Amino acid sequence: MIRFGENIKSNIKYKRRVGVYGLLVYGNKLILTEQETIDRNLEIHLPGGGVDKGEHYIHALHREVMEETGWHIRVLKKEGVFQRFTFMPEYNLWAHKICHIYRCKPIYKKSLILEEGHRYIFLNYATAIERLEDPGFKHFVKTLKNQFDRRSSSSRLGQLSAGNP
Template sequence: MIRRFGESMKTGQRYKLRPGAYGILMREGRVLLTHQRAPVPEYQLPGGGVDPGEGAIRALHREVFEETGWAIAAPIRIGAFRRFAYMPEYEVWAEKLCTIYAARPVIRRGLPSEPDHRAAWMAPEEAVEALGNDGDRHFLQRFLQIAMR
């Protein structure tokens, strides 16, 4: 059973399954997040949807680069969660199946190419507080508890 965060399914609403890959990215004691200005301003774990025919790891590399400008290495799957949400940029109600990876940001290759996104480095505690969804926050907190042992 995959844990759900956020809103429950709305009765009678059809949802499109949208798998995605997201990264917990730490370097020199700081966490790399993406800040998305639109449609709703919020901090997120970098990542996004897995395109048809694309694997989750490839999607993670692509999405992190598009949203932060950073290349990553050594992704390791640490868990997954579901959330139900309206995605205004696609005009679709989605069941988002979010797979979370820990990876190492290795080099900044440029600015984010994804519109309305910018890279943001934060102290771990600040990053936990800033994240805009409970699933991202849960996995970052869990990761930090294990990493700080």
């Protein structure tokens, strides 16, 4: 499994945390979350979070996206998984995060944001890549952007070859 972020510290005991995160594609933008940290900074993240014991990953993704954005989604496909070893100050623990990434289609805004300190934002791919702090999240957004760029380029070439300006 691909690993991003800090090297493993041999003197630290990490708690394994499985999470699910969504690439919420809305036209040529992504819906992301802006979250207030414990030291009052703002960070940009993919919507998602931890899977509760006994919970199915897709159910957890729907729940987390709803809590953090208020959006109802349709899960389209799993894009991949990565691991990261990091300190999580909001839980005061060192975590071995296993992050499952899914491409999703936001269907409609269903409720208010339920999780305090969160709000959703729309960012284009380039700005999302620039502002996301998690290197694993950046990787999957870059991959999605490359796929989007190739499709756009192919579509444009098809229009030109058909004689459309």
